[in-house]
Amino acid sequence: xxxxxxxVWGENxxxxxxxxxxxxxxxxxxxxxxxxxxxxxxIKAITATLQQQEHGLTEKALANTDVLTWWGHIAHDxxxxxxxxxxxxxVLEGMGLIALHASFHSKIFRRLMGTTCNLGxxxxxxxxxxxxxxxxxxxxxxxxxxxxxxxxTEMYGEPFGIPVPExxxxxxxxxxxxxxxxxxxxxxxxxxxxxxxxxxETFPIYFQxxxxxxxxxxxxxxxxxxxxxxxxxxMITPEMTLEKLGKK
Amino acid sequence: xxxxxxxVWGENxxxxxxxxxxxxxxxxxxxxxxxxxxxxxxIKAITATLQQQEHGLTEKALANTDVLTWWGHIAHDxxxxxxxxxxxxxVLEGMGLIALHASFHSKIFRRLMGTTCNLGxxxxxxxxxxxxxxxxxxxxxxxxxxxxxxxxTEMYGEPFGIPVPExxxxxxxxxxxxxxxxxxxxxxxxxxxxxxxxxxETFPIYFQxxxxxxxxxxxxxxxxxxxxxxxxxxMITPEMTLEKLGKK
Amino acid sequence: xxxxxxxVWGENxxxxxxxxxxxxxxxxxxxxxxxxxxxxxxIKAITATLQQQEHGLTEKALANTDVLTWWGHIAHDxxxxxxxxxxxxxVLEGMGLIALHASFHSKIFRRLMGTTCNLGxxxxxxxxxxxxxxxxxxxxxxxxxxxxxxxxTEMYGEPFGIPVPExxxxxxxxxxxxxxxxxxxxxxxxxxxxxxxxxxETFPIYFQxxxxxxxxxxxxxxxxxxxxxxxxxxMITPEMTLEKLGKK
Amino acid sequence: xxxxxxxVWGENxxxxxxxxxxxxxxxxxxxxxxxxxxxxxxIKAITATLQQQEHGLTEKALANTDVLTWWGHIAHDxxxxxxxxxxxxxVLEGMGLIALHASFHSKIFRRLMGTTCNLGxxxxxxxxxxxxxxxxxxxxxxxxxxxxxxxxTEMYGEPFGIPVPExxxxxxxxxxxxxxxxxxxxxxxxxxxxxxxxxxETFPIYFQxxxxxxxxxxxxxxxxxxxxxxxxxxMITPEMTLEKLGKK
Numbered sequence: 005x006x007x008x009x010x011x012v013w014g015e016n017x018x019x020x021x022x023x024x025x026x027x028x029x030x031x032x033x034x035x036x037x038x039x040x041x042x043x044x045x046x047i048k049a050i051t052a053t054l055q056q057q058e059h060g061l062t063e064k065a066l067a068n069t070d071v072l073t074w075w076g077h078i079a080h081d082x083x084x085x086x087x088x089x090x091x092x093x094x095v096l097e098g099m100g101l102i103a104l105h106a107s108f109h110s111k112i113f114r115r116l117m118g119t120t121c122n123l124g125x126x127x128x129x130x131x132x133x134x135x136x137x138x139x140x141x142x143x144x145x146x147x148x149x150x151x152x153x154x155x156x157t158e159m160y161g162e163p164f165g166i167p168v169p170e171x172x173x174x175x176x177x178x179x180x181x182x183x184x185x186x187x188x189x190x191x192x193x194x195x196x197x198x199x200x201x202x203x204x205e206t207f208p209i210y211f212q213x214x215x216x217x218x219x220x221x222x223x224x225x226x227x228x229x230x231x232x233x234x235x236x237x238x239m240i241t242p243e244m245t246l247e248k249l250g251k252k
Numbered sequence: 253x254x255x256x257x258x259x260v261w262g263e264n265x266x267x268x269x270x271x272x273x274x275x276x277x278x279x280x281x282x283x284x285x286x287x288x289x290x291x292x293x294x295i296k297a298i299t300a301t302l303q304q305q306e307h308g309l310t311e312k313a314l315a316n317t318d319v320l321t322w323w324g325h326i327a328h329d330x331x332x333x334x335x336x337x338x339x340x341x342x343v344l345e346g347m348g349l350i351a352l353h354a355s356f357h358s359k360i361f362r363r364l365m366g367t368t369c370n371l372g373x374x375x376x377x378x379x380x381x382x383x384x385x386x387x388x389x390x391x392x393x394x395x396x397x398x399x400x401x402x403x404x405t406e407m408y409g410e411p412f413g414i415p416v417p418e419x420x421x422x423x424x425x426x427x428x429x430x431x432x433x434x435x436x437x438x439x440x441x442x443x444x445x446x447x448x449x450x451x452x453e454t455f456p457i458y459f460q461x462x463x464x465x466x467x468x469x470x471x472x473x474x475x476x477x478x479x480x481x482x483x484x485x486x487m488i489t490p491e492m493t494l495e496k497l498g499k500k
Numbered sequence: 501x502x503x504x505x506x507x508v509w510g511e512n513x514x515x516x517x518x519x520x521x522x523x524x525x526x527x528x529x530x531x532x533x534x535x536x537x538x539x540x541x542x543i544k545a546i547t548a549t550l551q552q553q554e555h556g557l558t559e560k561a562l563a564n565t566d567v568l569t570w571w572g573h574i575a576h577d578x579x580x581x582x583x584x585x586x587x588x589x590x591v592l593e594g595m596g597l598i599a600l601h602a603s604f605h606s607k608i609f610r611r612l613m614g615t616t617c618n619l620g621x622x623x624x625x626x627x628x629x630x631x632x633x634x635x636x637x638x639x640x641x642x643x644x645x646x647x648x649x650x651x652x653t654e655m656y657g658e659p660f661g662i663p664v665p666e667x668x669x670x671x672x673x674x675x676x677x678x679x680x681x682x683x684x685x686x687x688x689x690x691x692x693x694x695x696x697x698x699x700x701e702t703f704p705i706y707f708q709x710x711x712x713x714x715x716x717x718x719x720x721x722x723x724x725x726x727x728x729x730x731x732x733x734x735m736i737t738p739e740m741t742l743e744k745l746g747k748k
Numbered sequence: 749x750x751x752x753x754x755x756v757w758g759e760n761x762x763x764x765x766x767x768x769x770x771x772x773x774x775x776x777x778x779x780x781x782x783x784x785x786x787x788x789x790x791i792k793a794i795t796a797t798l799q800q801q802e803h804g805l806t807e808k809a810l811a812n813t814d815v816l817t818w819w820g821h822i823a824h825d826x827x828x829x830x831x832x833x834x835x836x837x838x839v840l841e842g843m844g845l846i847a848l849h850a851s852f853h854s855k856i857f858r859r860l861m862g863t864t865c866n867l868g869x870x871x872x873x874x875x876x877x878x879x880x881x882x883x884x885x886x887x888x889x890x891x892x893x894x895x896x897x898x899x900x901t902e903m904y905g906e907p908f909g910i911p912v913p914e915x916x917x918x919x920x921x922x923x924x925x926x927x928x929x930x931x932x933x934x935x936x937x938x939x940x941x942x943x944x945x946x947x948x949e950t951f952p953i954y955f956q957x958x959x960x961x962x963x964x965x966x967x968x969x970x971x972x973x974x975x976x977x978x979x980x981x982x983m984i985t986p987e988m989t990l991e992k993l994g995k996k
Contacts, residue, residue: 092366096367096368096413098885115366116366117366118340118363118364118365118366118440119344119440119441120344120441124632124646134677134679136620136657136658136659136678136679137658137659138658138659138660138681139659140659140938141842141937141938141972143972150620161632162632162633162634162671163632163633163634163635163636164634165344165441167415167438167439167440168418168439168665168666168667168668169664169668170416170664170914171664171935172664172665172681175658175671175679175681176679177673177674177677177678177679178673181630181673182632182673183630183632183671183672183673183679185634185668185671190415191415191416191915192366192367192415193367193368193413193885194884194885228885228887346637372880372894382925382927384868384905384906384907384926384927385906385907386906386907386908386929387690387907388690388907389594389689389690389724391724398868409880410880410881410882410919411880411881411882411883411884412882416913416914416915416916417912417916418666418912419687419912420912420913420929423906423919423927423929424927425921425922425925425926425927426921429878429921430880430921431878431880431919431920431921431927433882433916433919439667441637442635442636442637476637476639588862592863592864592909611862612862613862614836614859614860614861614862614936615840615936615937616840616937661840661937663911663934663935663936664914664935666912686911687911687912688862688863688911689863689864689909
């Protein structure tokens with residue numbers, strides 16, 4: 005079977021401007037995420053970044069992507085609308101999308117949700133986080149034992165301004181007193197979308213084994229290589245008459 | 253109790269350019285819909301159209317609207333993006349939205365759904381349509397006896413490119429052989445959205461008693477006058493510290 | 501408008517056998533809950549208990565109930581199946597149901613969910629709980645400011661073996677490190693169901709103002725006085741022929 | 749990879765008592781369904797019937813079943829409650845369930861839905877049915893071109909007394925004027941459930957190629973061979989203390 009083709013998109017700004025981030029992610033967060041995915045024999049992950057031509061998301065690049073992961077934070081507005089249109093079109097055609105951490109506020113995630121996707125609150129104190137598994141047999145939670153504990157993290161708190169998730173995989177407990185729907189699945193068109201909350205740039209979260217495992221699982225879950233091209237819902241011309249549809 | 257303030261928005265183009273439409277809706281479709289709603293003692297409906305300044309949807313107009321109904325068809329692209337932004341913001345704040353007929357392809361409906369909202373097919377032959385009630389006790393179906401029959405209508409066929417409805421009120425049977433999810437509810441932010449399929453411009457559908465009844469019911473259902481203003485999910489500054497949240 | 505008729509059902513066993521519970525709830529938990537509801541001018545709450553004839557839930561009693569609240573814990577098995585059948589029938593006809601605390605394992609709640617409704621874990625150490633509001637504008641959260649804090653409570657932990665909630669109102673943070681979907685809405689037949697987690701018998705939780713407020717809000721939300729009797733889905737005999745349905 | 753182990757359960761009464769049914773399904777409907785599934789190289793289907801010891805659904809038989817298909821009609825009441833308990837337990841553990849045709853009223857399907865599962869109406873006149881695809885890229889619709897047409901069928905009409913489907917694959921158009929949600933997916937516990945409407949005993953529907961294809965697709969979709977046994981949500985003893993859960 006062909007490998008799942010993943011494009012790991014990164015904003016790639018903190019890594020350039022901040023020494024402390026560079027220290028945690030010397031090759032960039034995108035490369036770290038891609039490296040983790042490439043540990044799996046059924047996945048082939050490459051990277052793309054904001055700074056590249058068309059943000060690295062050309063028509064051709066997306067046509068060859070089964071699953072796109074997205075990490076953005078301080079430059080959501082710099083992502084060109086035409087690229088967002090293009091990505092949305094591909095998701096609706098069946099490409100999987102994994103929105104990571106601060107990408108709750110990315111143009112593409114908000115576009116697909118239709119809502120503000122605002123948080124109730126946030127806080128960066130390096131506190132502890134526990135992602136509890138709500139659906140233990142879900143493919144995305146495969147291999148996770150009751151919860152994932154992240155020793156130092158950024159807090160995101162409810163209310164999270166999203167449509168009610170179609171599948172609730174993880175809910176997070178924060179040491180400081182908040183909760184967050186941290187692993188959620190929705191379907192849009194032919195595509196599946198997974199939002200996953202962990203991943204602040206100053207902590208080595210994407211090096212953590214359980215986080216890498218969830219990302220591999222999620223890639224497999226939102227990937228739908230089998231989607232046949234001619235089934236995308238489309239406007240059909242009025243020439244499709246009663247007779248053509250077999251009216252008696 | 254204060255009346256529900258409805259703004260009935262109409263594209264108002266067919267009525268100007270087509271003699272046959274003008275004959276069916278001499279005062280315009282928007283006025284016909286508003287007249288029907290105003291039969292109810294708890295509703296106060298006014299109209300707004302594409303041609304007005306800011307399409308009649310100024311900040312002030314929307315601030316004074318509890319429920320917006322939308323009818324558009326051939327000029328979706330002429331609706332300015334800034335007005336769509338404004339309407340979306342108000343829906344997420346809690347204003348109800350009723351998208352009618354060809355508004356499945358309006359900017360505002362697609363914006364809130366996140367999908368193509370494409371149809372599988374359509375056909376205009378004046379055939380018969382039956383909207384079957386799927387949730388007989390739903391407030392939107394109140395007073396409807398099993399189904400609504402519309403003698404002459406335009407056909408819209410599945411697949412309808414929407415996220416799976418959160419509430420399924422009506423499904424339509426078409427004489428020519430198709431089906432359509434014709435009465436669907438979703439929640440987005442604080443707002444409720446109802447899509448209702450009937451309403452082709454060349455047939456007197458908005459004069460039909462059952463259709464008028466459904467629209468009154470739907471206005472009451474998506475209206476949420478009680479929403480208190482300060483509860484809109486919002487980004488809170490990081491100053492909301494552990495201490496402020498009452499950490500032990 | 502007629503008052504909402506609520507029947508507050510209580511297992512009424514801890515109150516009889518435990519001095520410490522009797523001290524917290526001298527009139528019984530059911531009476532405390534009913535008293536809280538009766539503070540509202542639009543609600544008329546009475547009580548019924550396990551020990552009564554037919555558990556106090558006769559055909560007549562249920563026919564005169566708009567909303568039933570349920571509190572059970574150690575005697576789920578003593579509830580007769582025929583009474584569970586009767587309550588289920590009434591919920592499907594449109595009676596609202598509020599399942600409280602340990603009633604996650606009651607026969608009636610499991611019957612309506614179709615699942616185990618098991619918890620992942622529990623613990624009684626009198627720790628603190630915070631119920632975070634996930635849908636700030638939801639009628640059930642009306643008047644609640646971001647979260648409810650309960651100083652001493654029993655812990656219930658995810659995974660909670662329920663179908664994915666149709667509306668997610670509250671998620672709880674526990675001091676000891678767990679989370680729980682503590683305020684959830686589902687629809688079954690014509691009825692609405694609200695599960696609300698707080699309410700351990702050894703703590704005065706049902707005397708807390710915010711808890712009383714949520715229960716009043718919830719009664720109003722799951723109540724659907726307007727349901728017209730003849731709309732309950734039913735099997736219709738085959739005599740309903742093509743002709744009767746208006747076949748052309 | 750191991751084959752998917754399917755048990756095709758049949759009531760097997762019409763086939764014994766009715767000459768006309770025997771003529772259509774000389775080997776029984778269950779055998780016909782199993783034969784269709786066994787055309788697929790990744791599926792191994794066997795049969796079980798009402799008349800067998802424990803209805804052919806012993807603990808061992810179910811332990812060796814990945815997907816159970818169910819066809820019942822006139823003898824739902826003869827299925828023993830203890831067997832229904834056992835099947836429900838297995839579905840919640842992760843066994844897939846496909847409920848066929850009149851099994852909308854089977855004990856097991858109603859048990860998992862929590863509702864009446866009543867129909868609005870039915871009719872047997874041998875009319876035509878079209879199952880329209882609502883989610884063209886869904887794995888269950890793979891290989892189906894817009895709709896399946898069944899030349900002679902029994903009519904089932906809305907309202908269908910089910911919880912709102914989590915995935916809507918097919919909606920049926922009937923020649924006589926009704927619609928029906930004829931292909932629906934729900935999740936319960938670890939299991940997936942697919943209801944599929946076609947299959948009246950007097951018509952050779954289970955010999956039709958598209959119907960056989962949908963059943964094969966559905967078996968693959970509701971099958972979750974990968975479910976690891978120790979993740980089933982369960983009650984954990986209070987000995988799981990704060991310390992054990994890693995409380996700081």
